[in-house]
Amino acid sequence: MTRALRAVVPGEVAPAGPPKSLVEATGRSRREFLVKARRTIAKTIDDGVPAHALGRLIGEMDRLDAEIRRLDSVDEQEAAGHAEVEDGEFDSAAV
Numbered sequence: 001m002t003r004a005l006r007a008v009v010p011g012e013v014a015p016a017g018p019p020k021s022l023v024e025a026t027g028r029s030r031r032e033f034l035v036k037a038r039r040t041i042a043k044t045i046d047d048g049v050p051a052h053a054l055g056r057l058i059g060e061m062d063r064l065d066a067e068i069r070r071l072d073s074v075d076e077q078e079a080a081g082h083a084e085v086e087d088g089e090f091d092s093a094a095v
Contacts, residue, residue: 031071038064 018036019025025036041061049057 031068034064034068034071038068 016028019028019032022033022036022040025033038061041057041064045054045057045061
């Protein structure tokens with residue numbers, strides 16, 4: 001998800017960086033937790049896992065990825081829905 005740059009308001013605190021552990025991620029947003037869990041599974045797979053565990057881990061990583069992408073899509077749609085819309089002329093006969 002790309003963030004737009006903006007001016008900082010006086011007294012504003014910078015957002016926290018990504019969580020360092022799954023325990024820390026449990027105190028954050030659902031999306032941050034899902035991203036940390038997906039990253040943890042990917043690292044575990046990259047480090048090597050027994051063949052019998054590989055399929056289950058890939059399946060869980062795929063499920064997490066799909067949910068993250070769904071959340072991002074909803075956020076993008078909501079942001080697009082709040083765009084400025086020019087009002088047309090009112091037609092009382094249409095009511």
